[in-house]
């Protein structure tokens with residue numbers, strides 16, 4: 001069968017997007033992994049199905065590049081908002097449902113402002129912070145982000161004895177540039193590689209830095225693929241509400257999958 005697809009990217013985190021409102025997409029781990037493969041397929045960090053959802057403008061169903069259904073994806077969320085806007089499903093602001101619950105978003109020119117799930121707690125250790133921003137994130141600090149061995153150290157932690165048995169974690173490396181300004185590189189589980197940007201990861205790093213540095217925010221975050229901004233309200237120790245991930249998301253090309 002032939003399926004129309006669209007390729008989107010948000011700060012270099014790229015996704016194959018399918019309008020699946022007719023629920024025709026033949027979901028299988030192997031098929032999705034082959035579509036996301038950068039040699040044998042379209043090539044992307046993940047695949048997103050846009051489906052109908054009662055009471056919402058749409059549902060976001062996100063799969064990692066390995067074909068497994070992932071937890072929340074912040075950049076994918078921003079990209080699917082752009083896709084829904086391109087499809088004419090809403091004009092300026094939208095409410096949709098994803099694996100971690102309800103999300104609101106607004107579109108203003110190039111910029112997508114996505115409301116993230118509340119963060120209910122941050123585990124703090126000497127060497128790192130750990131929290132769930134829709135996906136699990138390990139946040140560790142380095143002096144020079146360019147020197148970080150993201151894949152080697154990231155995969156060690158992702159598969160290690162603490163997080164490996166719990167389903168793994170994404171691993172973020174943070175360099176503090178100045179007040180309210182970070183540089184972040186991320187090893188993503190499910191992609192099992194460094195990606196150019198990770199939205200839920202960038203969010204976790206901004207909140208971690210708020211706790212460690214006492215900043216007021218918003219926090220600007222540099223990634224390999226561009227700049228994101230994170231706004232938030234504090235809501236008690238290690239708790240945050242009204243978290244927004246803000247940045248660009250664009251359609252790159254479209255085509256047909258023969259599956």
Ligand SMILES: N[C@H](CCC[C@H](N)C(=O)O)C(=O)O
Nearest residue numbers: 070073074075135198199200
């Ligand atoms: N790239 C995504 C994160 C995907 C999460 C995924 N790697 C997992 O934990 O299953 C983002 O922008 O937030």
